Amino acid sequence: MFKILLIEDDATLFTEVKDRLAQWSYDVHGITDFGRVIETFAAMKPDLVIIDIQLPKFDGFHWCRMIRTHSNVPIVFLSSRDHPTDMVMSMQLGADDFIQKPFHFDVLIAKIHAILRRVYNYNTEPLKLKTWCGATIDYEKNTVTNEAGTIELTKNEIFILRFLIERKNTIVTRDIIINSLWDDQRFVSDNTLTVNVNRLRKTLDELGLGRFIETKVGQGYMATEEAHFHD
Missing domain, CATH: 1.10.10.10 (Winged helix-like DNA-binding domain superfamily/Winged helix DNA-binding domain)
Structure with missing residues (x-):
């Protein structure tokens, strides 16, 4: 089971995303203290991180930078901000994808499947x-x-x-x-x-x-x- 850290302060959206991903057997965890994101990340060791840009205390770009100093784990931004500079910034910081809110859950799930398949090579065993x-x-x-x-x-x-x-x-x-x-x-x-x-x-x-x-x-x-x- 892949572990996903969802850094999202909208409780309703967090619950909906967690429930949808659970249907695909993903183990989703959130943040209880938005000032200690790195500590949660280090303790959890997730296989993928989904992060919003607008967060309490520090924005998603800050936490993306911090995560990248520790790990090459795949990161997906999930944000209502649609300015091209936000998308460019996320890519420059090492994010793997940028999904704009509102989004279709099928698209989010397909992108997660694709990233995990590419990064962890989990379904490339010989065909039987x-x-x-x-x-x-x-x-x-x-x-x-x-x-x-x-x-x-x-x-x-x-x-x-x-x-x-x-x-x-x-x-x-x-x-x-x-x-x-x-x-x-x-x-x-x-x-x-x-x-x-x-x-x-x-x-x-x-x-x-x-x-x-x-x-x-x-x-x-x-x-x-x-x-x-x-x-």
Whole structure:
């Protein structure tokens, strides 16, 4: 479980961000004394820091400087300030990203996933075979095989399929998929995502699997398991 230090003095926003990130198994901690941020940071040893600019006593830039004297931990600014100089300053101080308030939680989560994946290399283990709905998915060959035969998917399609299967029986929003594809060096627009998912489902239909990729109108997509249809 990754530990995240959220340096935010808005109690309502802090609770909402903490609850949303907890759904993705992130362990989020806050600050009780905004004059002792470094002490909290040193004791916690977080894997990522999210920090607001406007804070009591010292601003976020001050604490970013202080953290950078101790650690190269990834830092994300989360702020309502939108002046270009604030964004430039955050990057010059060593921040990894700047997210402006108000923000979409799916975007925040996708960016956190991307930064942690890049910094800690946590999901770059060799791809393995995966079994889903009685079919074998080969992520290296981009193929899906069952008793009906074998189909080959495009790189985008296998990425989407894997992304959904890893979160099976959970609705994954379009924004999360788009941002994850973009960070993986595959730019996908909203319309392109629709085309890719429709093509993926049509190709899976050749093996009788298309119906297990469900569209949740106004929400996103969900990969189900065969047992889901026999309840």
